[in-house]
Amino acid sequence: MQASARNRFAGTISAVREGAINSEIELTTPGGDVIVAVVTQTSAQRLGLAVGKEAIALIKAPWVMVLTDEGGIKLSARNRMAGTVSRLIKGAVNSDVVIALPGGSAVHAVVTNDAVAELGLKEGVAATALFKASHVILGVSA
Amino acid sequence: MQASARNRFAGTISAVREGAINSEIELTTPGGDVIVAVVTQTSAQRLGLAVGKEAIALIKAPWVMVLTDEGGIKLSARNRMAGTVSRLIKGAVNSDVVIALPGGSAVHAVVTNDAVAELGLKEGVAATALFKASHVILGVSA
Amino acid sequence: MQASARNRFAGTISAVREGAINSEIELTTPGGDVIVAVVTQTSAQRLGLAVGKEAIALIKAPWVMVLTDEGGIKLSARNRMAGTVSRLIKGAVNSDVVIALPGGSAVHAVVTNDAVAELGLKEGVAATALFKASHVILGVSA
Incomplete structure (x- = not known):
């Protein structure tokens, strides 16, 4: 895949919570970081999002606060x-x-x-990147 | 209406799914494209979003991934x-x-x-625009 | 706090509606403006968002439509x-x-x-800023 999103993190789905419209998905990276995404429940079903499945999280750079x-x-x-800051x-x-x-x-x-x-x-200044769960796009192997 | 959003698509609401907080709305354009939006249920009620109603979808350019x-x-x-790409x-x-x-x-x-x-x-390269349902703003005639 | 978000509004939480995945929070500023935010229910609980509590709303500039x-x-x-426009x-x-x-x-x-x-x-032109509830980040004193 070639996507414009500057931020891409690979991991394994570690939790799924389903609502009527949206689902909340947790992705744990190999380094132990946890990324939370909110996607529509329809997407969660279409992608077969389930605990243990490998997935990627995509986040566009303008969606990240510093x-x-x-x-x-x-x-x-x-x-x-x-x-x-590098x-x-x-x-x-x-x-x-x-x-x-x-990492x-x-x-x-x-x-x-x-x-x-x-x-x-x-460059060299300590900084934290912050983004909302509703701004994360998830991907899985087709 | 004069809005800064670079992307505007007109269509007819083809599906409405209500949740406790959010509603998922499908808009079908005359060309047959389907645009999915997630708006708060309060907005869905205030705008009277219902199947068959004409509506527009607005999406800001930074919310679109390529x-x-x-x-x-x-x-x-x-x-x-x-x-x-044109x-x-x-x-x-x-x-x-x-x-x-x-189209x-x-x-x-x-x-x-x-x-x-x-x-x-x-220019000339094939590309796909991608955006989340939660990034779409809907509008209807007042 | 030092955050890159250009828009910050302080107020008091005036309404909380909980869903399965998301919660809708209303913040009323001292000037009487009402800001609506949708955050995950987990965040609402972690931050102890409840009517009467003071909070801030952060919105990045690219999330605002004109x-x-x-x-x-x-x-x-x-x-x-x-x-x-100033x-x-x-x-x-x-x-x-x-x-x-x-104000x-x-x-x-x-x-x-x-x-x-x-x-x-x-400069001098009348304009309205518009943003979705799902694009607002809330903060409270730790």
Whole structure:
């Protein structure tokens, strides 16, 4: 598969919770990270999502928020990955921020330049990527 | 209506499934394309969404993922539209990719330049636009 | 907390509706604006979201759509804020649009330049920011 999504994580489905419209799926990566996705129940059935099945999680870079300090706040977003900024490409409006994770992978986020300035984002700075479960697309072998 | 969303599709509601919090709505375009949206049940009621009603679907360009090869992977995203790249405007970080569809309409996606390079996106290349049901905003006549 | 999200609104939770997978939360700001968020029920429990609790809503700028004329259309997106464009920074592909709200706060949206041209967005123009409940991240004091 060739997809534009900058973030792709492979793992094994470790939990499935079904609702009337949406299902919540947990994917555990080989490194032990847990990614939570909310997909429609129709998709969950069509893809045969079940505990033990291998799957990938795709997340577009603009769907990722960057935090440098959680300072006493708990956020509702289910997915977070902490690392260090390893690359920053600045455009006129947005910047592409890459956060290297301890396990060797990386997360891409597209944030506004205002945010880059306000958070002092640059190579070497500790940062956390945050994204909602409803922003994750899951894939399985056809 | 004047809205910034680059993608707008008109059609007739062909299915409604209600849950406790969210409702899943299917819109069928005159060309036979089916667009699936997840909106809150409160919105579905406020808009009077029901089978047979005319509606529009709005999708912002950054919510659209681009695929050039699905290579043996099934993805959870409910909406996909296959066509040919007809325009590509490149910024410092992002590119605006327009995919012309067989029926004469087009889909806009904003993807990172890294994705453009990796997928070899350029005019004339076959590409598929993919977006989640939860990223679709529906509209009806007031 | 230091977060990249350009939009942050503080308020008090005024309603909670629980579903099997998702919960719908209403936040009322001191100025009387109501922001609706859909988060997973697991998040709602983990954060202890309940009526009367103080919370913040975070929304990334690319998740915000801009309208200049609602012209007889009702849209499903639960959140809308009307104001006046107070700043516009144009890149090669996207523009960062700031809409000043009557109460003194502002909403940021990232939209394509095509949209800026089509809607005639510039300083002083009346505009409405629109975003889906499923695109709001909630936060509470830890």
